[in-house]
Amino acid sequence: MTDSETGVSAEPARGRTGKRERLVAAAVEVFHQQGVEKTTLGDIARVAEVPLGNVYYYFKTKDRLVEAAVDAHCAQLHELTARLDELPDPATRLRTLVAGWVEQRDTAARFGCPFGTLATELDKRDDGLDLAAAKVMRALIDWTEAQFTQLGRPDAHDLAIELVAAYQGMSVLTNTLRDPNLMATQGRRLQNWIDTLA
Template structure:
């Protein structure tokens, strides 16, 4: 068995994802990320010349996480089960959402306020989630699959914002149950 210890670069990207979520991009320094990754600050510059490059790597990591998640969900037997499992995963993260918001939604919102193109990179990840949800609704035979996918993702982002703003993880649990019931009405 080989030791698959994460590389310094992988540790830096994972730390960036976490610290950007907890502190926001603007408040985060490269020193914060180096500390969270347990990597000397000078090593950060070896892998990432600018903070924006690290933000891009964090967005790419979110994209990879979404792909891994949807690949796991695709192994489930039917589209309704896949969608409800997606929602269940969101609800499982309710304590994190109550404290910091949606891991990707908060980043996307922050990047949208910038004028450096990173907003479009973030939009790509959100589109991938919408596209995956749309494919599930299409498999359910829904002619309004795109609209339903938008509704699902918007509902999740809304419940994440409210859960975070009100610091109430139960709100996400309640809304998650409502979304799962909604999925049942569409089949």
């Protein structure tokens, strides 16, 4: 999502947005780079360029900031799919989605998929945040399924799962092997696969 799932940068727009928005954007960035457990509110405040004391005004706990980061991923995915929906046909939309993932191959090689890594980390918890993360993956699968349905595929749901799983798999391998070319190669294979289904 450029956030490899969404194609939208999570970089905080310092000086142009409010403190809350900067904190959320910084949380998305720092959680991706360090993971939730290793990240402190001080780390997020520093990246957002917000005094640490102000963080508590907006977010009483780190978990509230994690929830806001998950919501930000949802919003980014919604923005991305709205832009993709402006493209002329579902195959083009799917190929463009894959191209956006491939564009983020250097980031994936360093840190993995921005949302996939967060979802995996939150899955180890049993406090509701694990379930909250699932809504982003479901939204991506649902949108992808709708594209395959528009292509007239009776197996649209299975194809959507296959595409999203392929992306998550290539993100993990790209990160583990620190090889951005792996994502580029696998991205081309996915685009060719989409062409065979259209």
